[in-house]
Amino acid sequence: MMRKLLPALFVALAVVSCGRKASQSKLPNYPKVDSLMKVMTLEEKIGQTVLFTSDWSVTGPSMRPGYLDDIRAGRCGNLLNAHTADFTREVQRIAVEETRLGIPILFGFDVIHGFRTIFPINLGMSASWDIDAIRRSAQIAAEEAAAAGLQWTYSPMCDISVEPRWGRISEGSGEDPYLGSLIAAAMVEGYQGDDLSKDNTILACVKHFAAYGAPQAGRDYNTVDMSERWLREFYLPPYKAAVDAGALSVMASFNELDGVPAHASAHLMQDILRGEWGFEGFVVSDYTGIMEMIHHGYAKDLADAGRLSINAGLDMDMMAASYMNHMKELVESGRVSMKTVDDACRRILNVKAALGLFDDPYKYCDTEREKERTLTDENKAFARRFSAESMVLLKNNGILPLKKGEKVAVMGPLANSKDDLLGSWRGAGEVKSVPASVLDAVKEVTPVGDGASKVILVIGEPWSWTGEAASRSSIKVPEEQIALLRQLKKQGKKVAVVLMNGRPLDLSEESELADAILEAWYPGTMGGYAVADVLFGDVNPSGKLTVTFPRNLGQVPIYHYAKNTGRPYVHPEAKYESRYLDVPNEPLYAFGHGLSYTTFGYSDITLDKTSFKGADVLKARVTVTNTGDREGTETVQMYIRDLVGSVTRPVRQLKGFERITLAPGESREVEFTIDRETLSFYRQDMTWGAESGDFDIFIGTASNCTKNASFTYEI
Numbered sequence: 001m002m003r004k005l006l007p008a009l010f011v012a013l014a015v016v017s018c019g020r021k022a023s024q025s026k027l028p029n030y031p032k033v034d035s036l037m038k039v040m041t042l043e044e045k046i047g048q049t050v051l052f053t054s055d056w057s058v059t060g061p062s063m064r065p066g067y068l069d070d071i072r073a074g075r076c077g078n079l080l081n082a083h084t085a086d087f088t089r090e091v092q093r094i095a096v097e098e099t100r101l102g103i104p105i106l107f108g109f110d111v112i113h114g115f116r117t118i119f120p121i122n123l124g125m126s127a128s129w130d131i132d133a134i135r136r137s138a139q140i141a142a143e144e145a146a147a148a149g150l151q152w153t154y155s156p157m158c159d160i161s162v163e164p165r166w167g168r169i170s171e172g173s174g175e176d177p178y179l180g181s182l183i184a185a186a187m188v189e190g191y192q193g194d195d196l197s198k199d200n201t202i203l204a205c206v207k208h209f210a211a212y213g214a215p216q217a218g219r220d221y222n223t224v225d226m227s228e229r230w231l232r233e234f235y236l237p238p239y240k241a242a243v244d245a246g247a248l249s250v251m252a253s254f255n256e257l258d259g260v261p262a263h264a265s266a267h268l269m270q271d272i273l274r275g276e277w278g279f280e281g282f283v284v285s286d287y288t289g290i291m292e293m294i295h296h297g298y299a300k301d302l303a304d305a306g307r308l309s310i311n312a313g314l315d316m317d318m319m320a321a322s323y324m325n326h327m328k329e330l331v332e333s334g335r336v337s338m339k340t341v342d343d344a345c346r347r348i349l350n351v352k353a354a355l356g357l358f359d360d361p362y363k364y365c366d367t368e369r370e371k372e373r374t375l376t377d378e379n380k381a382f383a384r385r386f387s388a389e390s391m392v393l394l395k396n397n398g399i400l401p402l403k404k405g406e407k408v409a410v411m412g413p414l415a416n417s418k419d420d421l422l423g424s425w426r427g428a429g430e431v432k433s434v435p436a437s438v439l440d441a442v443k444e445v446t447p448v449g450d451g452a453s454k455v456i457l458v459i460g461e462p463w464s465w466t467g468e469a470a471s472r473s474s475i476k477v478p479e480e481q482i483a484l485l486r487q488l489k490k491q492g493k494k495v496a497v498v499l500m501n502g503r504p505l506d507l508s509e510e511s512e513l514a515d516a517i518l519e520a521w522y523p524g525t526m527g528g529y530a531v532a533d534v535l536f537g538d539v540n541p542s543g544k545l546t547v548t549f550p551r552n553l554g555q556v557p558i559y560h561y562a563k564n565t566g567r568p569y570v571h572p573e574a575k576y577e578s579r580y581l582d583v584p585n586e587p588l589y590a591f592g593h594g595l596s597y598t599t600f601g602y603s604d605i606t607l608d609k610t611s612f613k614g615a616d617v618l619k620a621r622v623t624v625t626n627t628g629d630r631e632g633t634e635t636v637q638m639y640i641r642d643l644v645g646s647v648t649r650p651v652r653q654l655k656g657f658e659r660i661t662l663a664p665g666e667s668r669e670v671e672f673t674i675d676r677e678t679l680s681f682y683r684q685d686m687t688w689g690a691e692s693g694d695f696d697i698f699i700g701t702a703s704n705c706t707k708n709a710s711f712t713y714e715i
Contacts, residue, residue: 026280027281033346033353036101036349037345037346042328043075043328044074044103045341046323047073047076048348049310049341049345050070050316051076051077051078051108051285051316051318052079068094071105072094072098076324077105078108078316079091080109080318081109082149083107083149085147085364085370086365088149088364091107092107104352106351106355108151108153109153111142111145111155112171113125113137113423114144114426114524115150116148116428117374117433118426118429119141119386119525120423121170121171121423122172123503124390125137125173125386126180127521127545128386129546131182134187135186137382138189138191139193142200145202145427146201147373147374151203154251156206156238157171158242159171159172159238160176160177161214163213163556164218164503165217165218165472165473165475166213167220168212168470170502170503172213174547175546175548176654180241184239184245187242188245189246191203191204197354197355200373203249204242206242206251207251207253209239210231210236210239210262212224212255212262215255220254220468221292223255223256224257228686247281249283250273250284251283251284251286252269252283252286254292261293261296261298262289263289263309264298264309269283273313274313280347282344282347285309285318288319288320289320290302290306290317293308293309302321303326306330306336307326307330307335310327310336310344316348375433380525380526387526387527389539389543391520392518392519392541392544393534393541393543393596393597394511395514396516396517396595400518400537402456402536403536404446405447406447407447408446408455409451409452410443410448411456411488413462413481414438414458414500415439415456417437419431421434421524421528424466429524434525435529436528437528438456438527438532439528441528441532444532453493453494454493454495455495457495457496457498457514458500459481461477461478461501463502463522472503475553477505482510495516496516499519499520504547506550506553508552511588518541519545541594542596544593544635544702545593547591548560548590555580559591560654561651561654562650563649586704590704591654592701592702592704593702596634597630598628598630598631599627599628600662601625602623602701603622603625604707604709605621605699607621607709610710613714613715614715615676616675618674618711618713619671619672620671622707623667624667625667626662626664629664631662632662633661634660635657636659636670637656637699637700637702638655638672638699639654640698641696642691643693644693644694646684649681652698652703654703655672655674655678676715677690679691689715690713690715692712697710
């Protein structure tokens with residue numbers, strides 16, 4: 001089924017910035033909203049544009065005390081970092097029963113990779129390449145969060161990133177816009193379902209708009225600078241896919257783009273988001289993002305920052321208090337029009353209406369439903385399967401899978417840590433809900449003790465080293481952990497390294513020393529058991545990298561859709577070519593790489609024609625055979641290269657994939673469809689479309705391990 005869907009879906013996603021595909025983010029006219037707008041005062045309208053945090057947790061640099069008083073006074077219409085059915089019911093009661101108009105509160109929370117049942121971090125989820133499972137993880141997260149009084153999540157994070165120093169690369173889906181677009185849409189569909197007013201769905205928020213994942217020097221919140229062409233072709237597609245999937249809220253990003261902070265970018269919010277894409281939901285700031293434009297040197301004070309933001313199209317102020325404290329004055333002085341405030345207020349009220357809050361403001365506040373839907377056996381069973389599916393076997397010289405009953409040693413600073421399994425942005429997940437560390441899980445499978453000839457070494461980054469405000473200038477595993485690996489090898493031990501981390505790492509030494517490397521990411525609530533499932537062969541690993549692992553930091557940025565140069569590296573002994581003196585150009589582990597406990601053979605590519613034109617299509621087929629002795633799942637990947645264009649084109653771009661499961665000896669033909677949209681790009685005049693010319697097609701197990709063929713296309 002996925003084989004048939006992917007080419008068609010790419011047609012839709014490929015036009016992401018051309019405005020030719022109508023957004024699904026449409027809202028009807030709500031009579032209740034019309035009635036409210038007629039009787040609301042300016043202060044009450046402004047109150048709907050204000051978002052404060054509760055005192056439950058802090059996810060930014062400041063907290064505002066007295067938020068309940070602000071709600072009573074109509075100065076705050078939205079709240080984040082507040083959950084549980086009992087707590088949100090009481091806050092909602094204040095809004096509904098103790099304010100003049102009784103407008104319900106919208107409750108938001110960072111439900112990023114699970115709410116109570118925590119799944120692998122998002123970078124890990126993407127490594128499954130399993131779009132249906134990713135959608136299901138969002139459904140489960142929505143069901144649990146909605147049962148705890150929440151209606152809004154700040155997810156999916158649609159930021160493409162090729163920057164491993166940036167801590168929030170862990171929160172996204174990797175480096176590729178095609179795969180990232182599929183994942184973004186699936187997560188919106190999972191959160192919002194087919195009816196946003198149901199009590200088991202929540203509002204998605206597309207973030208961070210836009211290009212937050214490309215900070216200079218890899219430092220969080222830093223400046224972003226790129227061409228409009230690169231922005232539109234490689235960074236905007238996942239945001240657009242999420243909007244087209246029906247997301248009704250978008251979050252601005254902390255970075256500046258083209259010299260303008262995103263919180264005041266009319267180009268992003270008005271021209272592209274609303275003008276080209278037809279978005280009808282509301283845009284929210286990030287945490288104190290409006291205020292931070294003063295530090296950017298773009299706004300002279302908080303009032304000026306509020307003026308710039310709302311006039312650019314930003315509807316809701318998270319935590320800066322700019323709109324609450326200064327918007328009335330800005331309207332009365334004519335620096336902000338009444339219509340601008342009306343539009344922002346109406347968009348927010350429309351979304352509240354779509355959630356069904358005016359029909360039943362307490363429908364998300366059901367303590368019995370909260371107990372029934374949280375951390376269920378079904379949810380945990382899915383989490384265990386999904387966690388194992390997300391793991392990537394980077395290297396294996398035959399040591400894995402381990403044999404049950406054989407004594408092993410389990411070592412490393414993360415081996416007995418339940419906390420690190422959850423990773424950053426763990427929602428409302430708690431360590432007490434984690435049933436087993438990796439050590440605990442291995443002990444249930446096989447004897448564990450000193451003196452064993454085989455060692456499971458669990459190393460990587462502590463979870464706090466990744467996520468927001470967690471940039472690193474080094475992407476190596478801590479030295480003391482590598483030293484332990486060196487010592488074990490000196491003792492003649494066979495070592496299977498299990499990695500927990502939230503970014504691509506420099507594994508140049510580990511890859512030489514270790515007998516096997518299993519990339520487990522931060523695998524979530526059931527991650528300890530999932531690691532054991534893979535190590536001992538109950539699950540055959542099938543994950544594939546969605547971000548390139550460099551040989552060292554000096555290769556960064558390195559990604560599979562890079563362009564050629566006028567002096568490409570071709571001759572090993574040549575000096576005046578684009579190359580390093582000390583390491584090869586190639587990455588340590590390429591995009592799409594991932595091993596299995598079985599092996600897969602690929603036939604040559606068969607094309608149904610060698611040229612096509614216009615609206616015709618070309619079919620590319622390859623036969624994949626399980627050449628090993630156990631069942632396995634393979635992700636067959638298809639890449640395209642446009643050899644000559646009106647602007648230079650990448651050496652290869654992912655344009656399709658299919659996950660297939662094969663029994664030992666079984667073969668299956670996989671077919672990909674290539675059409676005009678598959679070959680389209682932003683041409684020299686910035687119009688979207690294909691060009692006549694010659695193309696290469698690559699199909700294989702990874703971006704650097706493919707069969708190839710050639711064809712010609714005429715417009």
